[in-house]
Amino acid sequence: MASAIARAFCQPIKNQIGVAQPARCLGAVSHATANSKVAETKEKNWKIIQNVDNSPLSRVIIAVKAGSRYETSSNLGITHLIRHAIQAGSEGGNDLGIYNSLEIVGSVLNVNTGRDLAFVSFNASNQYGLEIIEPLMRVVFRNGVSEIDWERYGKFSSKVGYDLAVLNTQPTVKLLENLHAVAYRDTLGNSVYCPAFFVGSHSRNQLSSFIESHYSNAHAAIITSGVNEERYQQLVRALDGLPVYATSTTKQARKDTPAKYWGGERREHMPGLDATYVAVAVEGASLKSKDLLAVGVLQSVLGQGSRIKYSLNSTGPRLSSAVAKAVGDAAFSVSALNANYSDSGLFGFVVAAPSNSIDAALRAACKELSSVTKNGITDQELETGKKRLITGLSMKFESKEALMISQAEQTLAGLTVASPDQMIKQITSLTAAEVNAVAKKLGEKWYSMSSVGDLTQVPYLENIGELCTR
Structure with a gap:
């Protein structure tokens, strides 16, 4: 089973399948798919x-x-x-x-x-x-x-x-x-x-x-x-x-219980780990939401980890750049989180750092998330985010299995199956005003938080809410 962290950290607009994609020039969908x-x-x-x-x-x-x-x-x-x-x-x-x-x-x-x-x-x-x-x-x-x-x-x-x-x-x-x-x-x-x-x-x-x-x-x-x-x-x-x-031709489709977002916090103290892990999220976009692709662009702007292996992230995407400045030479990992389901989703970030650096790393990531949701993104960031998202989708759908799973998710969510070209066309047409309107809605929602590791330096949820709304 694919690791849950890989799916949620790295997949541009869906949750079920996905691995981290290296940087590559913007390209078309693979020949077999096209x-x-x-x-x-x-x-x-x-x-x-x-x-x-x-x-x-x-x-x-x-x-x-x-x-x-x-x-x-x-x-x-x-x-x-x-x-x-x-x-x-x-x-x-x-x-x-x-x-x-x-x-x-x-x-x-x-x-x-x-x-x-x-x-x-x-x-x-x-x-x-x-x-x-x-x-x-x-x-x-x-x-x-x-x-x-x-x-x-x-x-x-x-x-x-x-x-x-x-x-x-x-x-x-x-x-x-x-x-x-x-x-x-x-x-x-x-x-x-x-x-x-x-x-x-x-x-x-x-x-x-x-x-x-x-x-x-x-x-x-x-x-x-x-x-x-x-x-x-x-x-x-x-x-x-x-x-x-x-x-059975007479069997009625069941009435599924819709997911309800509550928000809350769970802390799991495991002091033996060599790093402390924290995830912070709000309710994001579902697979059916018209905001789905805009949230994918926001995830791309915030960043899905370092684009260059072993880099210091000093000039990378917004999250990694902000955390790098906050923790100095300390090792860390940070990525925007975007998990999408048939009727709900989660949007936020996951950060990991040594226990003595996690407070600074977490505060920096919260401030960057708050900046995006309150102030939006620039036209230049929009174009960069769209290119990253399109590239990630193009590379993902080079895998026939990934394309077929995406089709299954769409049809069982009650959607008309969209081709990769149609998705790319929709992403290309997004405007800064549309993406920023979605970012503002995300910033008005209540947070959820989980943490694992040595939690002595990890703030509680009520403090996180203050950091992410300043």
């Missing part, structure tokens, strides 16, 4: 998006609105368990059979669950058919969980426990998990990790109920690339063999 066509269709009441291109690989991504936000107080962590369960197969298609079939065609299987969506993706050379698609679809959209499967899943408690042990060694991931928890409490505040006190406590009925309630055509989309018409029909035929509940 020459593809997107066809949105409905087959047997399933949403299917076809990327009609000459890709050497056949790729299929199954996206489902089944992220951790849909957990309740009685089944917290169930999506963490499902991450492992899908990879294990089912009674009719066990893990050995699934992986043997994948290996034969040189395929790769990935399973990931976020706050909004769950993704199952695989690819194989397009010289082979999609023989694996039917058994894999049966694993994802299964008919509940059998007694045999449930006995096999007993081993996953140890895997979930191992994931939590790894989480305790990743302060940046823990930082953002805590930030979401205090910002939203439930829904988007639900962790993508199982709480320690829930490990091993889920029942077979809970797992079956969650799968049957969420893994169906009403809440899913299938995205393909490099799949010709013959293989596409093979995919459509595979839909016939799914359980009735997964393809």
Whole structure:
């Protein structure tokens, strides 16, 4: 699973996928992306998006609105368990059979669950058919969980426990998990990790109920690339063999509980760390918001870390330049944060520094964020921010998987799928007045804050609010 800090630190306008992008001259979208066509269709009441291109690989991504936000107080962590369960197969298609079939065609299987969506993706050379698609679809959209499967899943408690042990060694991931928890409490505040006190406590009925309630055509989309018409029909035929509940034409889409932003603070004192980590954010833009791209420009202006490896950040983006002046020769890391979901988002920054420098670093970052939200950005900064955002998007969508995941996020959020060229055109048309109006709205919102490490020098939230509003 991609690290949460990488997603939230570095992704220009979305949250689910992304890694830090190095600086590069502004360029067009990759050749493979630019020459593809997107066809949105409905087959047997399933949403299917076809990327009609000459890709050497056949790729299929199954996206489902089944992220951790849909957990309740009685089944917290169930999506963490499902991450492992899908990879294990089912009674009719066990893990050995699934992986043997994948290996034969040189395929790769990935399973990931976020706050909004769950993704199952695989690819194989397009010289082979999609023989694996039917058994894999049966694993994802299964008919509940059998007694045999449930006995096999007993081993996953140890895997979930191992994931939590790894989480305790990743302060940046823990930082953002805590930030979401205090910002939203439930829904988007639900962790993508199982709480320690829930490990091993889920029942077979809970797992079956969650799968049957969420893994169906009403809440899913299938995205393909490099799949010709013959293989596409093979995919459509595979839909016939799914359980009735997964393809019911009468099943009503559920009424999802909207995320509510609350704000708050969570402090986790871990004095043994060699750095202290702090995240500060306000409610930002959702994927549906008209402010989405403007917030992306603001993130680019504030900066997503050093553009040059090992640089001192003295002449870099606004956040890194301000913090560098405040901490002198002390080591630090700072990045604007922009996490976007189907109905809400977070915008702010994350900063890390030694405990004796974190107060100065945090104050500098707060003042810079306040300056942007109160005073806006200049025309020159607007053009720089737009170029950085366009470059980041162009480089990101050189990955076919990233493009397909973006398409899944858009269609399951109820949006018309926008091509990279359309996004770039919208970014280019943004004016300073529009971006500054969005910045002002962000500056009027209440803050959330999380901190991990030696917190003796970390101000409390009420002090942060004063720093960010001066």
